[in-house]
Amino acid sequence: MADFFSKAEVTSSGRPVLLRSEVECHLLSSVDIESEDNHHFYPLKSGLLILTTHRLLWLPSSSSSSTSSAAAIPLHAISHIFSTKKSLKSMFHSPRIRFQVLVSPDGRLFDPASGSGSSSGSGSKSIVLTAVVRGKGDCDGFLGKLWESWRARAWECNETSGSGSGSGSGTGTSTATSGGLYSSDGSVRMVGVAGILRKEQEMWESTDKSLQDAFQDLNALMSKAKEMVMLAEKMRQKLLSGSSSQTSGANDEDMGSKEEMQDWLLSVGIISPVTKESAGALYHQQLSRQLADFVRTPLQRAGGMINLIDAYCLFNRARGTELISPDDMLQACSLWEKFDVPVMLRKFDSGVMVIQNKSHSDEEVFARIKGLVTKPEALRSGISPSDAAITLGIAPAMAKEHLLTAESKGLLCRDISPDGFRFYINLFPEIDPRDVYLVKDYGICNTWIKAVSTSGLK
Amino acid sequence: MQKLGEFKLPHFFNYPPYFTLQPVREAREKQVQLWKELILDYCRTQKIFVIGLEEEFPLFSNSVIERTLSHEAREAFLSALVSEGHAEWLDKGHRKCLILWHRIQDWAEIILNFVKDNGFEHSVMTVEEIRSGIESRGTELHGIDRMILMRALKLLQQKGKLAIFKGTSADDEGVKFSV
Numbered sequence A: 001m002a003d004f005f006s007k008a009e010v011t012s013s014g015r016p017v018l019l020r021s022e023v024e025c026h027l028l029s030s031v032d033i034e035s036e037d038n039h040h041f042y043p044l045k046s047g048l049l050i051l052t053t054h055r056l057l058w059l060p061s062s063s064s065s066s067t068s069s070a071a072a073i074p075l076h077a078i079s080h081i082f083s084t085k086k087s088l089k090s091m092f093h094s095p096r097i098r099f100q101v102l103v104s105p106d107g108r109l110f111d112p113a114s115g116s117g118s119s120s121g122s123g124s125k126s127i128v129l130t131a132v133v134r135g136k137g138d139c140d141g142f143l144g145k146l147w148e149s150w151r152a153r154a155w156e157c158n159e160t161s162g163s164g165s166g167s168g169s170g171t172g173t174s175t176a177t178s179g180g181l182y183s184s185d186g187s188v189r190m191v192g193v194a195g196i197l198r199k200e201q202e203m204w205e206s207t208d209k210s211l212q213d214a215f216q217d218l219n220a221l222m223s224k225a226k227e228m229v230m231l232a233e234k235m236r237q238k239l240l241s242g243s244s245s246q247t248s249g250a251n252d253e254d255m256g257s258k259e260e261m262q263d264w265l266l267s268v269g270i271i272s273p274v275t276k277e278s279a280g281a282l283y284h285q286q287l288s289r290q291l292a293d294f295v296r297t298p299l300q301r302a303g304g305m306i307n308l309i310d311a312y313c314l315f316n317r318a319r320g321t322e323l324i325s326p327d328d329m330l331q332a333c334s335l336w337e338k339f340d341v342p343v344m345l346r347k348f349d350s351g352v353m354v355i356q357n358k359s360h361s362d363e364e365v366f367a368r369i370k371g372l373v374t375k376p377e378a379l380r381s382g383i384s385p386s387d388a389a390i391t392l393g394i395a396p397a398m399a400k401e402h403l404l405t406a407e408s409k410g411l412l413c414r415d416i417s418p419d420g421f422r423f424y425i426n427l428f429p430e431i432d433p434r435d436v437y438l439v440k441d442y443g444i445c446n447t448w449i450k451a452v453s454t455s456g457l458k
Numbered sequence B: 001m002q003k004l005g006e007f008k009l010p011h012f013f014n015y016p017p018y019f020t021l022q023p024v025r026e027a028r029e030k031q032v033q034l035w036k037e038l039i040l041d042y043c044r045t046q047k048i049f050v051i052g053l054e055e056e057f058p059l060f061s062n063s064v065i066e067r068t069l070s071h072e073a074r075e076a077f078l079s080a081l082v083s084e085g086h087a088e089w090l091d092k093g094h095r096k097c098l099i100l101w102h103r104i105q106d107w108a109e110i111i112l113n114f115v116k117d118n119g120f121e122h123s124v125m126t127v128e129e130i131r132s133g134i135e136s137r138g139t140e141l142h143g144i145d146r147m148i149l150m151r152a153l154k155l156l157q158q159k160g161k162l163a164i165f166k167g168t169s170a171d172d173e174g175v176k177f178s179v
Helices: A088-092 A139-152 A154-163 A192-244 A252-268 A282-294 A296-301 A308-319 A326-338 A362-373 A376-381 A385-392 A396-408 A444-454 B025-046 B071-083 B104-118 B127-132 B146-158
Strands: A024-035 A044-052 A055-060 A071-074 A078-081 A096-103 A125-133 A305-307 A343-347 A353-357 A412-417 A420-425 B050-052 B087-089 B096-099 B124-126 B162-165 B174-177
Touching (some): A024 A139, A044 A139, A078 A139, A282 A296, A282 A308, A296 A305, A296 A308, A296 A353, A305 A308, A308 A326, A308 A353, A326 A343, A362 A376, A362 A385, A362 A396, A362 A420, A376 A420, A385 A396, A396 A412, A396 A420, B025 B071, B025 B096, B071 B087, B071 B096, B127 B146, B127 B174
Antiparallel strands (some): A024 A044, A044 A055, A078 A096, A305 A353, A343 A353, A412 A420, B050 B096, B087 B096, B124 B174, B162 B174
């Protein structure tokens, strides 16, 4: 009779050995287990009743007088759980948990693991067991948990998950019922701190997995991008070789497609290799015209001449989003000489590049400078670039360029001193080295001497 | 008219660009020419034979307009004098310059004229007498730089017009003319 129940493995310290994915849910102490008709087994007295997801375990306590060993009731064997009847009698009794279990033909508890007996068929017998809770445990809670565990049927998921172990955790098909203890892939959420830790762990693992997958995609993308760049390079090479071997009788179709290809390459960000031979790519042509239109107003405000860098900043600011590179700017400006636009790019000796109106005439500027520099005040102390800037109505940097150009033309002479960089009217041509003391009655030297002497300089 | 001591300065001495080395070719050439003439003139009248570049030279500054020639400018003008034979660098570092408002051969010519004018064709004189003797007063030879005089005499010696002989000391160097 002692072997009515299934054997429950116990560790050396008296803890039950749990099955795979079996989780403890509840326990009650000082529990007797009896059968209703009392002849299948000796009652188990005063033991520890442990509810797990798979079984009911009864462990003998150390004070237990009987020599009974740990017993296990697979939840699978339970065919029915009785709800507690609240009656006057039950007030005075110890709480009881009654449930019906299947009995195999050989008189033992039905144990699917041991393979004894068939699965619950209509012909199986069942007996009623009672767990008398003499301890102070929460009997109602235990009963509720017993219901849950029994209904969740973890042992079934356990069997099926053994075959499906290859599908892994992060498949995303888990339709975990929110209320239940288990998720559909057989993994179980623990209760308590261990459960929280387990949940964290699982979250990290799934995040890690999804990151790995994402990076797989990224690697794939990058290898594709590499191929794209190689392809673009090949096309560029083709364009280069195509243009150089081009004969004069190239038909329009070829030119058209080549231009298209250039445009496409440009839009992807690759600089067109065909630049000065043809009129340049369509992009640059359009840009060039646009720039010529745009630059009119700033030119006017700046007095007819504007620094290329300033124009670049203004243009890009006006564009807002599709900014152009300095190279594009230079290209666009150098294309102007091919079109009929009223502006031109000009490079000074000093390297400074400016945009100026074609109608701008150097002579006119020089005439104005000469007018400025022959005034008595200027004769005495010369002019600085800022003085010229005010008179000409242009930026000081531009004014300096004009003054330097005037100097190179022989109109002015420079004077460098601690006072700064100034310019005077050029007197040297009028001075005769053979007679340095001679001053002609007319001429600029005379004017200069007069102007200088009036200030007290002798 | 501005003066530097007794020397009459030209009007363009007060022209500030005159004191800045001009970059433009035509202006530079004219500027250099004017400075060359001015330096030679000044040195001749003031009997200045050596110019030290790093020293104060009255001609190189104009306090009225507050301008001074830069070292680069000074070297440029003096080098121009050197290349036409009117000056010589006395050191490799171009710090001192010997001014020859007369070239050596011109000095030689002047000495010969001096000899002829005074009838010294076969005379004997000391070098010192040539430079500071009574006869030399009022002539350009008076106060001539000794170095220059020796070189001119040596040139004449090479031409056989005279013979230089040493005395008991450097001051006693003499010349025997045979013009």
